[in-house]
Amino acid sequence: MVLGGMLAAVLLTTAVLIIAIAIRQNSTALAQEKFLLRNAWQDRQQSILTDIRDYAFWGEAWNHLHLQVDKEWAFIEQNFGPGLYSEYHYEGVFVVDGKGRTRYAVVNGRLSEMPVETWLGKQSSQIIVQQARAFISDENALVKNTRVGGSPAIVAAAPITTGKVPGLKTIEGPPSVMIFVDRYTPNKLLELGNSIGISNMHLADGPQTSAAGLTLAIEQGEPVQINWDSSEPGHRLLIITVPLLALTMLMLGIISRRVIHHAMHNARLSDWRFEQLCQSQRELSASEARFRDVAEASSDWIWETDARGVLTYLSSRFTAVTGYDVAIQLGKPIDCLLVSSSQPVSAWMQKQNNGSDRRTLRCHYHSARGEERICSLVAKPIEIQGVKVGFRGTVSDITLEVEAQARIQYLSQHDTLTGLPNRHRMNEFLSGKLQARPTVAQPLVMLSLDLDHFKPINDLYGHAAGDQVLNEVSQRLRVCLGEEDLLSRQGGDEFILLLSGLTSREEIETRCRCLMDEIRKPFNVADQVVHIGASVGIARAPQDALQPEELLRMADIALYQSKDLGRNRWIFYSPEMSEQLVQRREMERALSLAVIRDELRLFYQPRYSLHSGRMDGAEALLRWQPSPPALVMPDNFIPLAEETGLIIPISDWVLQRACHDALGWPKPFYVSVNISPVEFCRGDLAERVATILRLTGLPAERLELEITENVTLEKPDKVLLIMQQLKALGVRLTVDDFGSGYASLGYLKTFPFDGLKMDRSYLKDFPHSQQAHSIVNGIIGLGKAFSLVITAEGIENAEQFAELQAIACDEGQGYYLGRPMPAADFARLLESAASQQGNETGQPG
Numbered sequence: 001m002v003l004g005g006m007l008a009a010v011l012l013t014t015a016v017l018i019i020a021i022a023i024r025q026n027s028t029a030l031a032q033e034k035f036l037l038r039n040a041w042q043d044r045q046q047s048i049l050t051d052i053r054d055y056a057f058w059g060e061a062w063n064h065l066h067l068q069v070d071k072e073w074a075f076i077e078q079n080f081g082p083g084l085y086s087e088y089h090y091e092g093v094f095v096v097d098g099k100g101r102t103r104y105a106v107v108n109g110r111l112s113e114m115p116v117e118t119w120l121g122k123q124s125s126q127i128i129v130q131q132a133r134a135f136i137s138d139e140n141a142l143v144k145n146t147r148v149g150g151s152p153a154i155v156a157a158a159p160i161t162t163g164k165v166p167g168l169k170t171i172e173g174p175p176s177v178m179i180f181v182d183r184y185t186p187n188k189l190l191e192l193g194n195s196i197g198i199s200n201m202h203l204a205d206g207p208q209t210s211a212a213g214l215t216l217a218i219e220q221g222e223p224v225q226i227n228w229d230s231s232e233p234g235h236r237l238l239i240i241t242v243p244l245l246a247l248t249m250l251m252l253g254i255i256s257r258r259v260i261h262h263a264m265h266n267a268r269l270s271d272w273r274f275e276q277l278c279q280s281q282r283e284l285s286a287s288e289a290r291f292r293d294v295a296e297a298s299s300d301w302i303w304e305t306d307a308r309g310v311l312t313y314l315s316s317r318f319t320a321v322t323g324y325d326v327a328i329q330l331g332k333p334i335d336c337l338l339v340s341s342s343q344p345v346s347a348w349m350q351k352q353n354n355g356s357d358r359r360t361l362r363c364h365y366h367s368a369r370g371e372e373r374i375c376s377l378v379a380k381p382i383e384i385q386g387v388k389v390g391f392r393g394t395v396s397d398i399t400l401e402v403e404a405q406a407r408i409q410y411l412s413q414h415d416t417l418t419g420l421p422n423r424h425r426m427n428e429f430l431s432g433k434l435q436a437r438p439t440v441a442q443p444l445v446m447l448s449l450d451l452d453h454f455k456p457i458n459d460l461y462g463h464a465a466g467d468q469v470l471n472e473v474s475q476r477l478r479v480c481l482g483e484e485d486l487l488s489r490q491g492g493d494e495f496i497l498l499l500s501g502l503t504s505r506e507e508i509e510t511r512c513r514c515l516m517d518e519i520r521k522p523f524n525v526a527d528q529v530v531h532i533g534a535s536v537g538i539a540r541a542p543q544d545a546l547q548p549e550e551l552l553r554m555a556d557i558a559l560y561q562s563k564d565l566g567r568n569r570w571i572f573y574s575p576e577m578s579e580q581l582v583q584r585r586e587m588e589r590a591l592s593l594a595v596i597r598d599e600l601r602l603f604y605q606p607r608y609s610l611h612s613g614r615m616d617g618a619e620a621l622l623r624w625q626p627s628p629p630a631l632v633m634p635d636n637f638i639p640l641a642e643e644t645g646l647i648i649p650i651s652d653w654v655l656q657r658a659c660h661d662a663l664g665w666p667k668p669f670y671v672s673v674n675i676s677p678v679e680f681c682r683g684d685l686a687e688r689v690a691t692i693l694r695l696t697g698l699p700a701e702r703l704e705l706e707i708t709e710n711v712t713l714e715k716p717d718k719v720l721l722i723m724q725q726l727k728a729l730g731v732r733l734t735v736d737d738f739g740s741g742y743a744s745l746g747y748l749k750t751f752p753f754d755g756l757k758m759d760r761s762y763l764k765d766f767p768h769s770q771q772a773h774s775i776v777n778g779i780i781g782l783g784k785a786f787s788l789v790i791t792a793e794g795i796e797n798a799e800q801f802a803e804l805q806a807i808a809c810d811e812g813q814g815y816y817l818g819r820p821m822p823a824a825d826f827a828r829l830l831e832s833a834a835s836q837q838g839n840e841t842g843q844p845g
Helices: 003-054 059-066 071-076 116-120 123-133 186-195 233-255 258-299 315-324 345-350 399-413 423-435 456-459 463-479 503-522 549-565 574-591 640-644 646-661 678-680 685-696 716-729 745-751 770-785 797-804 823-835
Strands: 092-096 104-105 110-111 144-150 150-157 176-182 199-203 213-216 224-231 303-304 311-314 360-366 372-384 387-397 446-453 486-491 494-499 524-525 528-530 533-540 570-572 598-609 616-625 670-675 703-708 732-737 755-758 789-793 811-813
Touching: 003 144, 003 150, 003 186, 003 213, 003 224, 003 233, 003 258, 059 071, 071 104, 092 116, 092 716, 104 360, 104 533, 110 258, 116 123, 116 144, 123 144, 123 150, 123 176, 123 387, 144 176, 144 598, 150 646, 186 199, 233 258, 258 315, 311 598, 345 372, 360 446, 372 399, 399 423, 423 446, 423 549, 423 570, 446 503, 446 549, 456 463, 463 486, 463 503, 494 503, 503 533, 503 570, 533 549, 533 716, 549 574, 574 640, 598 646, 598 823, 616 646, 616 745, 616 823, 640 646, 646 670, 646 678, 646 685, 646 703, 670 678, 678 716, 703 755, 716 732, 716 745, 732 789, 755 770, 797 823
Parallel strands: 533 570, 616 670, 670 703, 703 732, 732 755, 755 789, 789 811
Antiparallel strands: 092 104, 092 176, 104 110, 144 150, 150 176, 199 224, 213 224, 303 311, 303 387, 360 372, 372 387, 446 494, 446 533, 486 494, 524 528, 598 616, 598 811
16 A cells, blocks of 8 residues: 555656646747747847838938939839838838928838828827937937737838938938838738747737737837747647556556566656656756757857768858858858868868867858858867767858958048048158158158138038038149158148158159149039138158157148248248247247236327317227337237237227226227227127226227228128127227228128228328329218218328318328327327317317
8 A cells, every 4th residue: 555655646746747847848938939029029120220221321312302202213213112012021111301291101012192190190100200310410210119000010210311422412401201110910920920930929909918928018009919829848748648647557556466566666767767857858958948049149150060071060040141051051061161261161170179278260251142251260079989070160250340340440540531541640651751761862751731711611611512622632632642652631621741752842842833733723612613722831851850740840830831921832841930939939928928917008199080180089009018118019919919819818908908098088089999800709899898898987989999891701790790789889880991901892881880991001192193092082982971980091291181181081190190109198198189179270289
């Protein structure tokens, strides 16, 4: 009885174990099926992302689907039409423009007028379009799950961009968005399931609790449940083992009495073997699942060969990666498939051993599509009882990695716009040339070239036009280069040329003349012909320097000198240029401390009314006195102040001192202050003037600001706004040096000027020259026509004064009327003028 009970217990335990094994196999199979379905769904999403990026980031799509919708190109010529349905199985293809309208639709391979909202719903489609446009900066796309007509679907969207094509036309507004819809009908779900070994995959009708199901999150909707019929391998195990177990129990019951001892021995032996079998099955199942998961998820393909290197096994990833059929390649030597430039692959494998060192071999092969692919091979020998019977390993496709490394290497040494060597490549080339020790007879010549009048092209036609000009300039400059010369772009419109083989100054100048001639040729920009020039600085090694940084600095110094002398020329470096640069820096340093050290002085030159002969006011003229008694005139330091930005604090000092001094003058007198064009670029001029008037207490109508006419040429809208703000304060605005610039007469009507100061050059031959007399008279008439107060500068004698009175000029200023004088001397002159305000005179007193 005890043995019978033990036997029954053993049999019962065995049944339980078999059932547990069956349940475990069912669970493992179900998890594998979910894993395969989830991977298949994600692979489809990635495939749609790849497809839509290929179409959306394409210059032709930009021209034919965004700038305009060309259905002939898209559908009839099948660039964006039925092929997306027949080949890629996209039931819905849409293009939504910047206003949210569906401009193009292909539904089930047919051209349609159906809007995307009909498929995706209005709210969902708007969200997808908005989110897709957020990817325009990095040229990416989005993919989401959705529901179309009760069926699950994958929708991908991406903004249409110009891709890598430069210079394409653009239109205002948001970019158009391209949308692909992959709808999974019941038949399509069945096909998807069959492709990954899942039976009867279907969409659940309602809330589902089945274990054989996968839930997909849906954008703006309820999740979708996909069910299938699990393979349930455990059930088959039960069908086979349960009857056998029952038969075994019956047979054991019949013969147990006669062979109890023998049966017990066999039962124990059977039990032990069964445990070993179960353990082996579990380990084998886990090993197979692990190998299958790794093989399917990895981008590598696995191979095996015999001892001679003939292929005996290839994983399923081999076909996906190479395009070749596994059956065709098996039985062929691995050397027929993989080629290494250093040695045959089979010879390299023979050198491998089972040690811990993991060595790789870079080789290449041609895919079924004819593409050359680069790969990395890993191999280990298969040994049985110490004898090599074959090899196995993996192959990784590293083509993209190698191409990316090559691209990175290229970009690290070349300019992305023009393709020319960049600063880094130029420095390497320059260092190599200087290490070769150039001689005076065979010098290395560096040209630092900067384009003249290039900025207006960017401002007037846009940066795309500027890029076009830079590309054309780089092509033209190459014409003048020799085989051992280098042309590089340093950034912006600056280029460096390194020339060899030029033995004389005349040869260098001939090369420079070639460069100038090429750049002076007209450029066609936006259907307009434009002309630019170039300034060139020349430095030579070893004459000027033998260190790369020093040679570059010398060439830049010569370039600055070329620009200072009027541009459109070439200048050889000389040591005097460095001295001038040092002096310039010293002046800049001293000028930056001039306000702090109280080294600035204001002189005042009186201005008289030519109608009454009385003084009306004075112009404030700036002087710099770094050390008494020397005075530096403004022409010598104002351009430097404008270039370095010091003009702002200097101008603030001049305005505040002039307003403070004028506050002590008799009330009818005004003060006139010159305003630099640089100050208009800052945009805060009106605020600064208002602050100074408030601090000093000078009435705004007693302050006049003199502005050169050229300030209206650049950014006229901004200048007009600043002038209107100044007029709102109550100050007077006068055109300074009228006639010396390039502004048109129309600006007198556009800008709110109160007065006009005639340039002193017009009075040089006045009134003896009939031409000068006619010009002065014409300017006065022009000013009267615009109701402006006309002031003549540079009155040197009584004859000029009298004639200007005769032709009704309003005001005068010049050495005849009064020289510029310090504030104290001008204050005494004011006392004398104030005492004579009641007297009428025909000329100044």
